[in-house]
Amino acid sequence: MNFDFSDDQKLLQQTARDYLTEQAPLSVCREILEGDQPFKKELWAGAAEMGWLGTVIPEEYGGAGFGHLELAMIAEELGRSLAPIPFGSSVYCASEALIKAGTDEQKKKYLPQLANGERIGTFALTEKPGQNDVESITAKVAGGQLSGTKMPVADGDVADFAVVAAVGDKGLSLYLVDLDQSGVRRTALQALDPSRSIARLDFDNAEATLLGEEGQGAALASNLLDRAAVLMAFEQLGAAQACFEATREFTLGRYAFGRPVASFQAIKHRLADMWCELEMARSNAYYGAWALSGEEPELPMAACIARIQATEALDLISLEMIQMHGGVGYTWEYDCHLFYRRAKALGAALGSLAAWKDKLVDRI
Numbered sequence: 001m002n003f004d005f006s007d008d009q010k011l012l013q014q015t016a017r018d019y020l021t022e023q024a025p026l027s028v029c030r031e032i033l034e035g036d037q038p039f040k041k042e043l044w045a046g047a048a049e050m051g052w053l054g055t056v057i058p059e060e061y062g063g064a065g066f067g068h069l070e071l072a073m074i075a076e077e078l079g080r081s082l083a084p085i086p087f088g089s090s091v092y093c094a095s096e097a098l099i100k101a102g103t104d105e106q107k108k109k110y111l112p113q114l115a116n117g118e119r120i121g122t123f124a125l126t127e128k129p130g131q132n133d134v135e136s137i138t139a140k141v142a143g144g145q146l147s148g149t150k151m152p153v154a155d156g157d158v159a160d161f162a163v164v165a166a167v168g169d170k171g172l173s174l175y176l177v178d179l180d181q182s183g184v185r186r187t188a189l190q191a192l193d194p195s196r197s198i199a200r201l202d203f204d205n206a207e208a209t210l211l212g213e214e215g216q217g218a219a220l221a222s223n224l225l226d227r228a229a230v231l232m233a234f235e236q237l238g239a240a241q242a243c244f245e246a247t248r249e250f251t252l253g254r255y256a257f258g259r260p261v262a263s264f265q266a267i268k269h270r271l272a273d274m275w276c277e278l279e280m281a282r283s284n285a286y287y288g289a290w291a292l293s294g295e296e297p298e299l300p301m302a303a304c305i306a307r308i309q310a311t312e313a314l315d316l317i318s319l320e321m322i323q324m325h326g327g328v329g330y331t332w333e334y335d336c337h338l339f340y341r342r343a344k345a346l347g348a349a350l351g352s353l354a355a356w357k358d359k360l361v362d363r364i
Contacts, residue, residue, distance in 0.1 A: 047083075073234070094162075126151065156197075156201050172215070187201075233309075240317045
């Protein structure tokens with residue numbers, strides 16, 4: 001069993017890194033964080049031109065027709081650059097939902113536009129902060145009309161449509177809802193990481209179309225979260241790797257008592273701990289990618305493990321980055337807070353760390 005990537009996949013990753021190094025330095029993330037734009041539109045268009053938005057979308061629907069391993073490599077590089085685009089919402093969630101459960105008509109309508117970046121999708125599951133279960137969902141669909149509230153919805157202020165979990169005649173189901181109709185009201189919410197926007201969506205008899213089998217929403221949502229968790233783990237892995245490298249370089253270049261602070265035992269031990277967390281996250285993310293790419297029965301377990309380890313690694317390394325930069329680590333001018341913000345945003349995007357640990361226990 002080989003959990004490494006092929007030479008072609010590594011070349012794809014290097015190409016993505018080269019492109020993002022040129023087009024998406026950390027100054028781009030800071031520009032969105034400090035400005036009024038919800039995301040970097042030029043970078044979104046560039047991602048579409050590179051074919052990243054349609055990585056796993058079949059060629060017959062306008063995609064590149066690659067697999068999840070290739071998407072995982074791209075996700076890692078996007079995490080490394082803190083790319084301020086709605087990639088996760090549209091690619092990990094909306095595209096995956098349509099590929100997995102959409103009818104041929106729905107795929108023809110949505111997937112080509114998702115692949116070329118004309119439309120942005122998102123996944124609207126929770127209805128209040130801290131909600132992790134589907135049993136407490138109150139949004140309802142009757143006669144094809146959706147009513148209820150969803151929050152926080154990642155990129156809900158910029159998405160063109162959403163995959164919405166709501167209760168129908170036969171129980172919880174997933175629905176496709178265009179967000180530009182009169183029955184939808186959007187409210188942008190304040191986010192800890194303004195480079196990744198969140199919103200509240202209020203539905204008042206909005207038109208909704210069933211996605212997948214009616215009454216199977218809980219199973220579909222669980223599978224969708226597992227798939228997204230593996231891909232997001234790679235995004236977290238990329239951010240953690242960038243954190244570690246920046247911290248290592250800073251401590252090697254910062255001197256005290258005539259020697260680099262990285263040479264002091266206390267710093268070396270902490271750097272070693274960071275590296276161990278990073279490599280454990282990498283190993284578990286690779287396992288998750290293997291399970292996802294082959295639709296293996298281990299996916300539910302692998303997704304939990306990848307999600308938990310990647311979240312803990314990025315949380316630790318982003319915090320240590322601030323600490324080990326000393327006084328300047330707390331300043332606005334240094335980039336440490338950009339990684340810390342992204343760590344918290346990604347860590348909450350698919351449900352809390354505690355919820356994923358509970359899932360792991362249940363699945364064991």
